Amino acid sequence: MSIDSSMASAVTSTSQTGNLPAGHPLRTRIADAVHAVRSTTPLAQSFTNFVTINLVANAQLAAGGTAAMSYLPDDVLDIAAICGATYINVGTLLPFYKDALADIARGLHDQGKPWVLDPVAAGLGATRTAILESFRDVPPTIVRGNASEIIVLDRMWGLTDTDAAADDGTRPAGVESVDEVDSAIPAARRLARHLAAHSPNGQGAVAVSGAIDFITDGTHDYRLPGGSALMTKITGAGCSLGGVVGTYLAVADPLTAAMAASLHFNRAGEIAEAAAHGPGSFQTEFLDALWNVTAEQIADSTILQ
Template sequence: MNESLPTTSLSSSLSTQSASLSESSQYLSLDDPIRERIRTACEEVRQKTPLAQSFTNFVTINLVANAQLAAGGSAAMSFLPDDIEDIDAISGASYINVGTLLPSYKDDLGIIAKTFFERKSLWVLDPVAAGLGSTRTHILKTFADYPPTIVRANASEIIALCGIWGISLKTDSEGKVNRPAGVESIDDVDSATLYAIELARYLREHNATHTAAVAVSGERDLITDGDCTYRLPGGNAMMTKITGAGCSLGGVTATYLAVSDPLTAALAASLHYNRASEQAGEVAKGPGSFQTEFLDALWQMQPATIATSRIIEMR
């Protein structure tokens, strides 16, 4: 099902589907100001072709660069700290993905994060496989004092990163976790909701720009800036059958961060991905053709289609 709303059917579609929504959540109206910010971000990416550089894993580096180009941005990949510092000066945002690491990265990555912090450079972190291996854990720990603008990951990585950074859930006087109404664990992403909110608040408090977002990917993505939390239905499960769907989403999130605030960037990138994967799924015959069709759909997707997507606001 395509989760973009034809503008004329909004009210009928909202009333027929509201039964499946928690009482405390609701579909975002078509005139919500965040939609205009998303549409503007999509248009600006197409107009400005912003550069977002990446330090990313060897498995999916090509898909990351191609997805950034197909979304409208441009790409530069590097593993040298001095390169990354130079390219940072001409990049709108940067992307670090810790999927495949080498021993020399153990100290380099912390130095790069510190440089980004001192320059107030915007960056996205994908903490791939967080919790696995002492070197990766050491590297992720070094980011705690110089955290990124956006963390993009799947649910288990979000929860593991919170553990590494000592971020815990707030409890009341009886020691019970403070759960906002409507937050129930019915899928993987749900189980990371409260961690994602606390993580966004941590980023905001500790990063250089004091503005942040967290994007949790899965069957229904979750995006939060620590105050507002959104769920994005749709997408296509075939995304889990190509390697690098999440990695490349991190790169495209950096592309959007180059032209917009973190919450808008995270929403625009994830919505762009969901609409494109739906379109690709209509014609693909399997994972091989799906990846090709997905890149084409990223390229073809219109800003208005992305901005009018179905969005659930959690309250």
């Protein structure tokens, strides 16, 4: 188990009303989503970076879904017609991505197709900024990122209120977060409301990852403690979480999908850490744990409101 005493005190200080009760409808929806993924093997396609593409596909398979990677707008939109969700990750860029991703986001929006954005390294470089800005008015169903990425995307899309718009000193530092999850909470809530306002059914969610994940649909907030610090010592824990959020979005509403994927990762991270000897064996154990962790372990997790 990886919740050390400092994390336990952080949990206490951030919790509002304690653990979501057993039998709460959200827990039932999470358990149902895990069973649905494992019984229907949903396809979530990915337009993702070429550092972690293999881990994204393997995590989707181990969680119970299936994977397909695609990069050309006509191909992505054709596959979107037959898959449950699309995952877009802007970690690595090629010259054609700027036009391709703008076209893909517009096409997914026009077709009413659900998609997940991982705004990797948001704020870094003019091309990545242009791509992320092009998503503003045709946004995803779910944004999944680390705290710095969520803070930057909120500012980039002009969703901040007057006070928050003041430069708070946050700077992109590559793909790693330089901010605490709690400092991204107002940005996450604003982003979730923006996603919901642009969604055909009024639903959207934002998942901020870190030592204690924060999930919101803009109205309801949840904190998910746990996971493993070793998840930060392999590349692609965040990217593969984004892919698995896509897997869950193929079978569930955005809030349930973000919750189920994040809880699935946290429980699997803890199981893997107990068996691992370092980052290499951790990655292997992690994929095994994604496969073996039960729906009950996931749905019975601590969920702080």
